[in-house]
Amino acid sequence: MQxxxxxxxxxxxxxxxRWESEGVLGLYNKKGRGRKQTFNLEQKKQIKLWVKxxxxxxxxxxxxxxxxxxxxxxxxxxxxxxKEMKMTWHRMRRSVFGKPPSxxxxxxxxxxxxxxxxxxxxxxxxxxxxxxGFTLIPSVPYGWQEIGEYVEIPSRRSNxxxxxxxxxxxxxxxxxxxxQSINSDVVVACIDAFFPNKSEVPTIxxxxxxxxxxxxxxxxxxxxxGERNITLFELPTYSxxxxxxxxxxxxxxxxxxxxxxxxTWEIFVDAIETIxxxxxxxxxxxxx
Numbered sequence: 349m350q351x352x353x354x355x356x357x358x359x360x361x362x363x364x365x366r367w368e369s370e371g372v373l374g375l376y377n378k379k380g381r382g383r384k385q386t387f388n389l390e391q392k393k394q395i396k397l398w399v400k401x402x403x404x405x406x407x408x409x410x411x412x413x414x415x416x417x418x419x420x421x422x423x424x425x426x427x428x429x430x431k432e433m434k435m436t437w438h439r440m441r442r443s444v445f446g447k448p449p450s451x452x453x454x455x456x457x458x459x460x461x462x463x464x465x466x467x468x469x470x471x472x473x474x475x476x477x478x479x480x481g482f483t484l485i486p487s488v489p490y491g492w493q494e495i496g497e498y499v500e501i502p503s504r505r506s507n508x509x510x511x512x513x514x515x516x517x518x519x520x521x522x523x524x525x526x527x528q529s530i531n532s533d534v535v536v537a538c539i540d541a542f543f544p545n546k547s548e549v550p551t552i553x554x555x556x557x558x559x560x561x562x563x564x565x566x567x568x569x570x571x572x573x574g575e576r577n578i579t580l581f582e583l584p585t586y587s588x589x590x591x592x593x594x595x596x597x598x599x600x601x602x603x604x605x606x607x608x609x610x611x612t613w614e615i616f617v618d619a620i621e622t623i624x625x626x627x628x629x630x631x632x633x634x635x636x
Contacts, residue, residue: 386425391417395426396433438490448584456584463552463581467517473547475514476593477539477555479530482509482620484610487601502610509617511624514542514553515593517635519628525621532563539573546576554581556591592635596627604631 484506609619
């Protein structure tokens with residue numbers, strides 16, 4: 349029996365005694381068995397707060413635990429507590445420096461929500477416009493690797509490939525690619541090229557409050573675009589996350605660009621052009 353259950357003779361002896369005294373119920377594990385928890389719930393909540401103050405320095409948290417409660421603990425124990433408290437180790441995100449005006453932000457967010465409903469019903473056409481740039485200095489992604497080894501991605505200075513995109517929630521994309529800077533004249537030309545005719549339903553183009561979106565060249569076209577049923581919807585400052593095309597840029601930079609695309613500029617440009625061309629078929633985002 350010891351070999352079958354891989355337990356000691358003493359354990360089997362205790363099983364028999366409990367069977368004789370309590371029957372089947374005696375064989376169940378009782379409360380209180382096993383290793384006692386190091387921290388109670390309130391202590392775990394405090395540990396979570398300390399880690400939020402210094403999310404990369406668990407040794408500092410261990411020192412605070414010792415100073416406050418007189419308990420010496422390892423970073424591995426702290427990690428187990430954090431997992432139990434629904435925290436994970438993952439990449440941080442860059443953010444804009446400031447915060448948007450609260451009332452304007454809430455108003456614009458509510459308008460976007462309504463635009464989404466109207467777009468689904470076919471009462472408007474909703475698009476998102478933005479510009480981004482790609483270079484041979486990669487946005488380093490996560491990936492599965494051997495322990496102690498690192499997948500290396502070539503990185504060096506290069507030209508900048510600029511892209512202006514106009515994207516719909518249904519994975520529709522029109523993109524303009526250039527090695528030159530994108531200015532207000534390019535924005536105007538792209539809107540005119542992508543929407544040459546008057547639409548039967550209103551067309552709403554969401555864009556950020558960038559300088560090239562607030563120039564005289566843009567303002568001079570507003571009346572003409574209005575006559576063609578085109579309206580520009582300007583997001584509040586410090587709110588790039590409200591522009592869904594930002595998700596597309598992140599997908600390309602962190603997930604879809606293959607590592608070997610960084611070998612040469614020609615391969616790099618070809619890989620980006622392929623992704624942009626096949627977006628909606630090979631490359632898809634579910635915005636719902």
